[in-house]
Amino acid sequence: MTGVLASQQIEALFASHAISAQAPLVEGQLQPASLDLRLGSTAYRVRASFLAGSGKRVADRLAEFEMHQIDLTPGAVLEKGCVYLVPLQESLSLPADVHAIANAKSSTGRLDLLTRLITDDGTEFDRIAPGYDGPLYAEICPRSFSVLVKPGTRLNQIRFRQDRSVLTDDELRSLHATDTLVTGGEPVIDQGLGFSVDLQPGRDGLVGWRAKPHTGLIDLEKIDHYDPRDFWDPLHTEKGRLILDPDAFYILVSREAVHIPPSYAAEMAPYLAMVGEFRVHYAGFFDPGFGHGPAGGAGARGVLEVRCHEAPFVLEHGQIVGRLVYERMSEVPKRLYGQGISSNYQGQGLKLGKQFIADSKT
Structure with a gap:
């Protein structure tokens, strides 16, 4: 079967250890066709955005760019205009016929919070090669607002595919x-x-x-x-x-x-x-x-x-x-967006991120 994997197929990837996590899934983390990724406990302030590059590990390249470490456990501020690298709680050991793509969550994008996924051996942001086996990292650059985050904060999400079935x-x-x-x-x-x-x-x-x-x-x-x-x-x-x-x-x-x-x-x-x-x-x-x-x-x-x-x-x-x-889709998800799950933007019009009061007068 080909196409985007549905939530029940992502659960099967967990069961087969193709996806591993440092903590059990939390409510709302699994979406109909994607998985929210969670920040780990440490952020690295880096002087520039970077990719690992072919044949290289992110952890090895980090020493070239790291300025200081930040403990996210009590909550920490990521400052506007700075670049951070955060190891994620999830890691992958994908089958040879499964690849993935990542993107910022809706609320992340609406805050102008540039968030991209990088991997070992990576030459592109937000792209995970078939059969990838290794850790995941979020590169975070707040553009408009400084933000407070902690371990478990979900800024980006990942979607898994078998082949690619784009409609003509x-x-x-x-x-x-x-x-x-x-x-x-x-x-x-x-x-x-x-x-x-x-x-x-x-x-x-x-x-x-x-x-x-x-x-x-x-x-x-x-x-x-x-x-x-x-x-x-x-x-x-x-x-x-x-x-x-x-x-x-x-x-x-x-x-x-x-x-x-x-x-x-x-x-x-x-x-x-x-x-x-x-x-x-x-x-x-x-x-x-x-x-x-x-x-x-x-x-x-x-x-x-x-x-x-x-x-x-x-x-x-x-x-x-x-x-x-x-x-x-490879399969129809068991639950659709908006059906009893954490869906903040179903039926929306012009709407800011979920952190803002929706009925505030302008």
Whole structure:
């Protein structure tokens, strides 16, 4: 069988010791098509981001870049603008026909918390080769806010695959005809399913948020706790456009409602570099059942994590900014996204990370 492995297949990888962990799984750690990874007890402040490189171990390379160690046990602050390396509680001994890809969790991306997975013998971030046998590490670089973490904090997640079963454009068109993958008219399908930005103000006039440059600390364990206005500037427009400032970070939302049927998973990917000097997304996994009506997700839209690059850029309502790459599941998960599991963003519209008070007035 080929495709993305479902939660019950990930459990089987644990049973066969293809995945090992220093502590038992906790509630919500296993998602329909991915596994949340947990920080260990030590963080290393490093002077630069790095990859182990072919034939080399991360632990051996660490000595070249380490500045000091931090004990995470009582809770520790990862400071904005610094780079950290943290050994994870999970490790792998994958079968020869299973490979993996990692990505930041949704709440991580919405905090502009750049988190990437690195491995021994690794030449790419977030990519784990078939048959990999070794430890896992998270590289963490807070971009907008300093954060408080501790052992067990879950910042990134991993998805396992047998081969790769990405849908072709023709297969996407057929699936959209039967399952309506996005709303809002004729879909834009070109090496994936295109989605656009919504800059038409709602009843409150709000179209997005921009991270403030100087804020307090965010404790990642505190849910529905912080007033958004202490960390974000609300964005309003009557013209259906925004001018993005270089190196500023924005939370926006897709114009289309997104649907991931139970037999599929999706990953958000950049559109084309030629459409503008900005990046959309840090967290890119969409689990089976996201936006699925029977799972409580009818009308769920994709939240866009946007960072402008070298020059100010005008972003227009309805502009295509990214694409969803759909893949077949190897099996349908026993539970879908939103069905009695820790699913914070089912049925969402424009929404900040779970640490912020959802009904705070703007």
